[in-house]
């Protein structure tokens with residue numbers, strides 16, 4: 408079965424054609440148009456601009472990917488996300504479904520991120536073992552979801568305010584780093600001292616699996632208001648002290664980023680492992696844009712390994728929004744003939760995968 412996947416929920420217009428049968432997937436073609444260069448001028452995604460840019464990109468991308476060949480199924484992200492972007496992808500899918508007489512599948516963006524772990528060269532033949540505990544961390548979402556089977560989800564916990572990626576991006580903005588700030592913070596963090604600043608670990612000990620990152624962002628703001636970052640560690644004794652976790656000062660941007668990143672990673676890993684101890688999953692999945700974070704990946708992988716549970720996260724390329732993950736999620740819906748008539752398809756910016 409050939410599935411055309413269309414993703415336009417945020418700042419990437421991404422189209423992919425995959426061929427799927429049983430648990431084997433081949434990506435035949437894929438193209439993505441990123442809007443980051445435009446949005447970074449404004450420090451974040453501007454919905455109006457996003458919609459226009461998706462509209463400019465979508466038809467040429469579909470043309471390049473399909474080369475005029477009709478797929479068997481069209482899958483489009485119908486939510487959650489920015490309504491301005493979702494409408495462009497869904498309208499394109501709807502038109503093609505009508506013109507080509509090809510069935511249409513509505514895909515949830517979060518479900519797409521979950522299936523992204525199956526993409527890529529190393530994992531494309533491997534089926535998912537259920538139940539799977541999924542930590543989905545992106546610019547718009549931080550959720551722990553128990554996937555009991557294809558299409559069967561239970562919400563275990565979610566952020567009560569900012570998403571983890573949003574927290575990375577907002578704190579990066581305080582540091583004058585370009586949008587999206589997550590990758591820039593994690594790059595600085597590689598060379599910093601994780602114990603330089605004792606940032607809080609919000610809700611780490613709460614007796615539920617929810618998250619909260621707004622307070623951490625405020626702590627970062629107050630720290631920057633009350634302290635000054637030094638460009639480099641001028642005194643080598645300070646560097647030596649920092650190896651022993653005693654670096655009262657000076658604190659570099661690397662130290663700040665490492666301490667901040669560690670706080671987020673500690674919360675995400677601790678709560679995911681605690682959820683795993685309660686729900687006994689066969690697989691633990693880490694996906695979404697923030698899953699590109701090396702520290703988070705390594706730390707969660709290490710802790711999951713200790714539990715003796717299989718750990719899956721997407722290849723870096725597929726951690727960001729992409730059309731291939733939407734096509735793959737669409738494939739599982741198509742197997743169940745979970746189609747939507749072209750004239751009935753609607754976007755839902757707040758669509759949840761669980762009931």
Ligand code: KG4
Nearest residue numbers: 545546547572587589590696697700727728
């Ligand atoms: O899934 P995604 O591409 O878009 C949404 O659905 O939101 O995720 C984008 C988010 C941004 O907040 C970005 O800063 C974050 O993923 N991100 C990272 C890293 N790479 C991307 N956050 C932390 N560390 C990274 N290495």
Ligand code: ZN
Nearest residue numbers: 545695696728
């Ligand atoms: Zn996403």
